[in-house]
Amino acid sequence: MYICICNAVTERQVHAAVDAGATTLSDLQFELGVASCCGCCAETAQEYLPGGRCSSVCQTQSVTVEVNTSAPVVGGAGSAANSFPIRLVAAA
């Protein structure tokens, strides 16, 4: 998921920067360029800093879940059309 559209900065990159020691929005701006254009992403990016809503205690993971394989949505039973990715969020 992109955090900063202007600079194509992903959630994964922000997590990595925080894991590497970024503790302020200025750190993220210096390391990744996040919030250095329109600034719309600044508030979201700050949520990934230590103590933020999406800091290291909040992990997201994508999984694929099979849905009702006996009733195909499109394409036939067992096809990729019968599954879709969902995002799981776990917060401590």
Ligand code: FES
């Ligand atoms: S969305 Fe990040 S600076 Fe514009």
